[in-house]
Structures are given as C-alpha cells and as structure tokens.
Amino acid sequence: MARNAERPVIFAFRPVARSAVALLAAGLFAAACQDAPEASPKAPSPKPPAPSSGTAKPPATTPSSGSSGSTSSQPITFKTSGDATFDAWRKTFAAKAAAAGRKRATIISVLDGLTPLDQQVQIAAFEQPEFTKAIWDYVKSAASPTRVSNGQQKMADNAAVFSAIEQTYATPREIVAAIWGMESSYGAFIGDYDAARAIATQAAENNRRSFYEGELIAMMQLIDDGSTTRDEFRKASWAGAVGQTQFMPSTFLANGQDFDKDGKKDIWNDAGDALATAANYLTNSGWKKGEPWGVETTIPQGFDYSLGDGSKKTVAQWKSLGLSPAGATSFGADNLMAELFLPAGSYGPAFLLYDNFNVIKKYNNADSYALSVGLLADKIAGRPDLSRPWPTNITLPNAQQVTDLQNGLNKLGYNVGAADGVVGRNTRAGLQKFQKDHGLMADGFPTTEMVAKVVDAAK
Numbered sequence: 001m002a003r004n005a006e007r008p009v010i011f012a013f014r015p016v017a018r019s020a021v022a023l024l025a026a027g028l029f030a031a032a033c034q035d036a037p038e039a040s041p042k043a044p045s046p047k048p049p050a051p052s053s054g055t056a057k058p059p060a061t062t063p064s065s066g067s068s069g070s071t072s073s074q075p076i077t078f079k080t081s082g083d084a085t086f087d088a089w090r091k092t093f094a095a096k097a098a099a100a101g102r103k104r105a106t107i108i109s110v111l112d113g114l115t116p117l118d119q120q121v122q123i124a125a126f127e128q129p130e131f132t133k134a135i136w137d138y139v140k141s142a143a144s145p146t147r148v149s150n151g152q153q154k155m156a157d158n159a160a161v162f163s164a165i166e167q168t169y170a171t172p173r174e175i176v177a178a179i180w181g182m183e184s185s186y187g188a189f190i191g192d193y194d195a196a197r198a199i200a201t202q203a204a205e206n207n208r209r210s211f212y213e214g215e216l217i218a219m220m221q222l223i224d225d226g227s228t229t230r231d232e233f234r235k236a237s238w239a240g241a242v243g244q245t246q247f248m249p250s251t252f253l254a255n256g257q258d259f260d261k262d263g264k265k266d267i268w269n270d271a272g273d274a275l276a277t278a279a280n281y282l283t284n285s286g287w288k289k290g291e292p293w294g295v296e297t298t299i300p301q302g303f304d305y306s307l308g309d310g311s312k313k314t315v316a317q318w319k320s321l322g323l324s325p326a327g328a329t330s331f332g333a334d335n336l337m338a339e340l341f342l343p344a345g346s347y348g349p350a351f352l353l354y355d356n357f358n359v360i361k362k363y364n365n366a367d368s369y370a371l372s373v374g375l376l377a378d379k380i381a382g383r384p385d386l387s388r389p390w391p392t393n394i395t396l397p398n399a400q401q402v403t404d405l406q407n408g409l410n411k412l413g414y415n416v417g418a419a420d421g422v423v424g425r426n427t428r429a430g431l432q433k434f435q436k437d438h439g440l441m442a443d444g445f446p447t448t449e450m451v452a453k454v455v456d457a458a459k
C-alpha cells in the first residue's frame with residue numbers, strides 16, 4: 001500500500017520550487033531550503049517524516065460549538081506509558097483538547113493506553129522504495145499490469161458509484177480509481193497501525209508538534225460528531241493515514257463525504273465514501289474539469305532541453321517549439337498552460353504537465369507519485385501506452401558521484417555552487433553547458449556515464 005508520506009523521488013529531475021523536498025523538509029529537516037534540489041538523498045533521518053495526505057493543509061482547528069460532554073473539570077489522568085516524555089506531552093495535550101471543546105470521553109478513548117511507537121518502526125517505514133529507485137522504476141511498478149487490470153475491474157464493479165462521483169465532483173473516474181489503487185490497492189490494504197498512536201508519537205517527539213496535535217484534535221472531532229468511531233482509527237498507515245483513500249484526520253475532517261448518506265463517513269469499509277472523499281479533496285484542491293493531468297510529448301531533433309526547467313508556456317507556444325502529442329490525439333486547448341517534464345532527460349518519455357498534475361501532488365507531494373497516478377489512470381481508461389520506453393540501460397549516480405560531478409563542473413568553471421551530492425537546478429544547468437561545449441546531447445541529465453565524462457575532463 002502507499003505509505004502516503006510526502007516524499008521526494010531520488011531523481012525526479014524537476015525544478016526546485018515545487019519540489020517535494022520543501023514539504024518533506026518541514027518534517028525531516030530543520031527548514032526547507034530554497035535551493036534544495038529535487039532529488040533528495042536517502043539520508044538517515046533523526047525523525048520520521050511528516051505524513052502526507054493533506055499535510056499541505058493546515059491542521060484542523062475548527063472550534064467546537066458543542067459542549068465538552070464532560071461532567072468533570074478535573075484534569076484527565078492516564079496510566080503511564082513508561083515514557084516520561086510521552087506522558088508529559090499527553091497530560092498537557094489532553095488539557096488542550098478539552099479546551100478545544102473535545103468530549104472528555106473521546107479524549108480518553110483516543111489517548112488512554114497509548115504508548116509511543118518505536119521511532120525506528122516509523123523510520124524503517126520511511127525507507128521507501130521511491131527514495132532509492134529511479135522515477136521510472138517507481139512508475140513501472142506503481143502502474144503495473146496487475147494494478148491496471150484490477151483498476152479496470154474495480155471501476156466496472158463500481159460503475160454506478162463512479163458515475164455518480166463523476167457527476168458530483170470535477171475529477172474523472174480514472175483518476176479517482178488510480179488514487180484508490182495507489183493508496184490501498186483498491187481497498188485491499190488499509191493498514192493496521194493505530195492512527196492515534198502513530199500521530200501521538202509524532203506529537204510527543206516531533207518538532208512539528210502543533211501539526212500533529214491538530215491531527216489528533218481532528219480525529220477527536222470526527223469521533224465527537226459521529227462521522228466515525230475510535231476503533232476505525234485503529235486501522236491506519238504507519239503515518240496515521242486512514243481509509244481506502246488514505247487521509248490524515250484533518251484532511252478527512254475537511255473533505256470527508258458520506259456518499260451513501262447512511263450517517264457515517266466510512267472511508268474504511270465503504271468504497272463510495274472513500275472514493276467520494278478522494279474526489280472531493282481533489283476537487284477542493286482545484287481540479288480543472290476536462291483538462292488533462294499531462295500528455296506525453298515528442299521531442300524534436302535539436303530541441304533545447306533547458307526548456308524543461310519548470311517554466312510554463314501555453315500549449316500553442318510548445319507546439320511552435322516543435323512539440324506534438326506522442327500518443328494522445330491532442331495537448332488540449334492552445335491556451336492551456338503547461339510545463340515540460342523530462343523525468344528521464346533525453347533517455348525516455350517526456351511530458352507536458354498541466355495544473356491538474358499539481359492537484360494530484362496535493363495528495364502526495366512527489367513527482368513520482370503524481371506521474372504514477374496519471375499514467376495508471378491513463379492505462380485504466382484504456383489510453384495508448386507511452387510511445388517511448390523508460391530507459392533500462394542507464395544508471396543514476398549516487399550522492400558521492402553527484403558530489404564528484406559538482407566538484408568537476410566547478411573545477412571546469414561551470415560554477416554550480418557548493419557540492420552537496422544532490423542534483424538541483426544549478427547542477428543541471430552547469431552540466432548542460434558542459435555538454436554543449438563538448439558536443440554532447442545537452443539534456444543536463446546526470447547519468448553515471450556523464451559523471452565520468454565530467455570527472456575525466458576535470459582531471
């Protein structure tokens with residue numbers, strides 16, 4: 001199942017500003033770095049990552065209008081967890097939750113009996129495939145033939161639900177189906193962690209305490225208002241995301257749908273509720289109905305690969321630069337804004353990405369994830385396969401090799417900045433100049449072969 005953490009892919013090869021790194025950094029590192037490269041090394045982290053669904057959104061802090069349901073103003077006391085830090089945090093937080101209007105019984109049901117999760121467990125969960133794989137390896141397994149055929153079957157089995165969802169929300173059915181497949185293998189794997197335990201561990205130990213406390217308050221609110229029960233939250237991902245479409249509590253609170261109108265927002269057991277909640281979230285995140293997420297594009301001979309730097313142009317401008325749809329019949333309307341995405345440099349398929357791609361990233365802020373959802377959706381919908389295969393014959397440099405590349409480029413006068421072992425915009429631009437100067441295909445894409453060429457030249 002998808003772990004649903006905001007995570008970068010090791011070689012997403014995209015511009016910096018919209019990188020997954022920025023959000024990840026909020027949880028993992030002290031601060032997001034403006035010049036942070038797209039690729040993030042699989043660095044051992046002192047803390048587990050921030051969970052993803054909706055982490056882009058502020059924690060729910062909706063004030064309660066209801067009564068606390070409490071018959072006692074006495075502070076709530078808990079049996080010790082055996083961890084003094086955790087106990088001290090829990091005592092303080094329980095008072096905050098009560099002050100926020102959460103019912104005393106709910107606060108107790110969420111927090112009593114909790115012990116902190118072994119941080120190593122969460123860290124281990126964080127060591128996810130998309131950190132170590134090339135983006136195309138991630139995409140290939142994420143949109144595997146089995147997942148495609150299961151998605152088609154699930155979409156057929158739930159045709160009425162998908163039709164109703166499509167009429168209610170902006171997001172097309174195949175995108176919702178692809179998210180369902182990515183997040184829980186169509187409901188097959190929803191996790192068996194206690195969300196309260198996972199999130200409380202972070203609240204007690206993580207430097208983003210207020211975020212995690214907001215998630216717990218949201219969880220309590222969902223229980224208080226009857227949307228769901230405490231027990232449902234015992235079926236969560238390691239990061240505390242719940243249901244067939246994997247939502248953090250605050251995102252669930254803000255976007256949850258009771259699609260079958262049975263009084264419960266049952267995203268665990270009711271596919272309709274889960275899918276409608278996902279469609280509602282994507283719609284609320286700005287999905288533009290009728291527009292593509294992305295379209296594979298041809299790249300003409302002699303094309304300037306530096307245009308794949310994240311800058312947006314109109315479809316008409318891209319066409320005038322020689323791009324044409326590779327498999328699809330159309331790029332869409334000429335006035336749509338799109339950016340050129342070259343996940344494999346000149347070695348594999350290229351894409352025009354539209355605003356809806358960034359909406360998918362609200363779900364999980366990794367290019368690898370959004371590309372997987374888009375390609376899986378296309379396949380589920382029966383659209384043509386990619387016209388170009390993903391590369392199989394190139395290897396990506398590790399952090400040391402990237403450092404060598406950066407040192408080499410600096411020595412040769414390309415001024416890519418301090419060598420930090422991660423490929424960012426400066427490194428790509430410097431490499432591109434090197435390639436031009438040496439009569440090479442100037443795609444700025446650092447394969448190990450290209451690293452060796454630079455290192456040789458710098459000797």
Ligand SMILES: [Ca+2]
Pocket residue numbers: 257258259260261262263264265266270273
């Ligand atoms: Ca329901």
